[in-house]
Amino acid sequence: MKIMTRLGVAAAIALGSASLSLTVMAADYPEKPVKIIVPFGAGDALDASARVIAEQMSAELGVPFPVQNIPGAGGGKGTAEAAKAAGDGYTLLMGSTGAMTARPQISNSGYKTDDFVALAQLVEAPIGVAVKADSPFNSVADIVAAAKAAPGKIKYATPGPGASQHINMEIFAKEQGIKLTHIGGKGGRGAVTKALSGEVDFVFVGASNYSALAKGGKLKVIALGSPERVSYFPDVPTFREQGFAHDFAVWFGLVTNKGAPADVVAKLRAAIAKAATSDKTLKMYATQNLSPAFLDGDAFQQRIDGDAADYGVVLKEIGLIK
16 A cells, blocks of 8 residues: 555656646747748748748747748648657748648648647738730630630649649639649749740749739739739739639648647747737738738637638549549
């Protein structure tokens, strides 16, 4: 009996010490650099957003926040790499709509949506259709007509298979009764390059990826998925204005691996909220043609879970998952 009592006391002391150690660890966080993985190439709007946030979080929390670009598979490669990290809050991921909520359902991506816990949604960007400057296409109706005349001949690029841009365009194509050929671009900028080179007939990515090229006369933007026209493309009509009742946008936000201590998650959420709503960040969003769309951790988690559920239904309807 005395032996059991001693064992019980020892266990209680050990448990208490472990709890105290965890509390102290969380309070001292961060004690080393915190990596932010961006699952797209350097130069994308997502990359620019991550670097501005990282700079301010470093100043707030006192350690470096290095950004690592891991492009590929429409954001899936970098997201899979982030999923391998320890659940300690020292690896963050700049998540995007398709990579976080759709891709895990389409293929063996190496991760699941619920491998991550939400920290904050940061921005949204309307998805638009752009073509080479000398393209014969001047409207969405032109593309639909060409695709009906030659099924499968019209090619388009998005950041990659399973990206929300890919899924939304496939939904649109199915509704219009047309067949298009999709080519992944390994990121938004890569997709735009394919349109510039003539490899594809049009690109369907966040409008922030080609604003400068369009203003420079190298690309022609023929439709945006925003509910209303945007200030940086005032002459570009929306899908709705062209008779197609669709809005298309992607969101970007920071997450970390599930299992990170609650105190660490709370500390990260507070630091991100401060950085994401600062004047410096908002000015950067304006230069990148990104729309501020901050959601705190709980609200962002609800959106991620809701989008994953909605995509599950849609992906079955269009035949991308069985």
